[in-house]
Amino acid sequence: MSDQEDILATAAGWLAEGETVALATVVETWGSSPRPAGSQLAVTAGGRLAGSVSGGCIEGAVADAARKTMETGAPQLLDFGISDERAWEVGLACGGKLKVFVEKLA
Amino acid sequence: MKADLLARLQSARAAGRPVALLTRLSDGAQHLHPEDAAPTPLPAPLTEAAEAALAADRAANVEHDGAAWFIQPHNPPLRLIVVGAVHVAQALVPMARGLGFAVVVVDPRRAFATEERFGAGVTLVDEWPDEAMERLAPDSRTAVVTLTHDPKLDDPALEVALRSPAFYIGALGSRRTHAKRLDRLAGAGLTPEQTARIAAPVGLSINAVTAPEIALSVMAEIVAKRRGAALAERA
Known part of the structure; x- marks a missing residue:
């Protein structure tokens, strides 16, 4: 699986700079999700972002969850889909469903 | 992900070695296939799933022993x-x-x-x-x-x-x-x-x-x- 953007390299670079970094990975999709499993978003405590886990619909919610994971160190498995209230809030307009795993780099 | 695992993953990718990262979604435990086999051998079904993910060049989800695992293949570039x-x-x-x-x-x-x-x-x-x-x-x-x-x-x-x-x-x-x-x-x-x-x-x-x-x-x-x-x- 190759992607032009090397999110892992970016995340590793931020980590080397002393940033607190969390990594979000799409682990499962159903329906018309825009990004395939394996797509990644790296987030720093300072708010830097690289990559994507959707067409932009859930990045904000994932970044919020990532902040929590950066504080606690505990990974999270997030569920987004049309049956999920939060998805309505963040507007997953595509009608797809996906699961996103969020972990801290430490 | 532990920083040393990330470093090993990146060095495998830089060297063009095909590897797969396995993550247990319940607790974030991780294993880099095949390099981590020496200290902690993976159960055979997970090893097979990792090989299959590499061959198909596609991420996979596997249930093993009541736990959900996510497998991400990292093949060298096409x-x-x-x-x-x-x-x-x-x-x-x-x-x-x-x-x-x-x-x-x-x-x-x-x-x-x-x-x-x-x-x-x-x-x-x-x-x-x-x-x-x-x-x-x-x-x-x-x-x-x-x-x-x-x-x-x-x-x-x-x-x-x-x-x-x-x-x-x-x-x-x-x-x-x-x-x-x-x-x-x-x-x-x-x-x-x-x-x-x-x-x-x-x-x-x-x-x-x-x-x-x-x-x-x-x-x-x-x-x-x-x-x-x-x-x-x-x-």
């Missing part, structure tokens, strides 16, 4: 070998790189295969195409495209490519040019079944005219082949 450092190649190379391909340009004419024309980040080879192709040894993750229009350069490259497991082999040139090419390759001992692998005229039929349009049609066909898209037969 490779594109371009024979002929010509004008179309100058449009094709950056597009292929943007699509994640590691690109090699082969042209023994030294005025053509220059960094000035192709920039950094591309491997330029000035050997004769047959020698270069033997050395580069196309595998099932390699696409080969010949662009020189010159049988002296294109044909030897195609002969090696057609005896390799390359997943895509394309040759620039009109139908008439291709008919003559098939005659020559038959003369060189290649069977019709072998030469039928050549995509020619190269690329999807989008009435491409300019070099970037031809590059687009070629990369679109390569992606389609790679992803197993159903394409119409060539007219």
Whole structure:
């Protein structure tokens, strides 16, 4: 699986700079999700972002969850889909469903 | 992910070693296949799933022992070998790189295969195409495209490519040019079944005219082949 953007390299670079970094990975999709499993978003405590886990619909919610994971160190498995209230809030307009795993780099 | 695991993952990727990262979603426990096998062997079903994910080049979800695991394969990049450092190649190379391909340009004419024309980040080879192709040894993750229009350069490259497991082999040139090419390759001992692998005229039929349009049609066909898209037969 190759992607032009090397999110892992970016995340590793931020980590080397002393940033607190969390990594979000799409682990499962159903329906018309825009990004395939394996797509990644790296987030720093300072708010830097690289990559994507959707067409932009859930990045904000994932970044919020990532902040929590950066504080606690505990990974999270997030569920987004049309049956999920939060998805309505963040507007997953595509009608797809996906699961996103969020972990801290430490 | 632990920083040392990330470092090992990145060094495997940098060295072009295929590895798969397994993550237990309940607690984030991770295993790098196959490198971590020595201290902590994986259960056989997970090892098999990791190998399958690498072979399919696709992420997978597996249940094992009541736990959900996510498997992310990290294969070395797909490779594109371009024979002929010509004008179309100058449009094709950056597009292929943007699509994640590691690109090699082969042209023994030294005025053509220059960094000035192709920039950094591309491997330029000035050997004769047959020698270069033997050395580069196309595998099932390699696409080969010949662009020189010159049988002296294109044909030897195609002969090696057609005896390799390359997943895509394309040759620039009109139908008439291709008919003559098939005659020559038959003369060189290649069977019709072998030469039928050549995509020619190269690329999807989008009435491409300019070099970037031809590059687009070629990369679109390569992606389609790679992803197993159903394409119409060539007219």
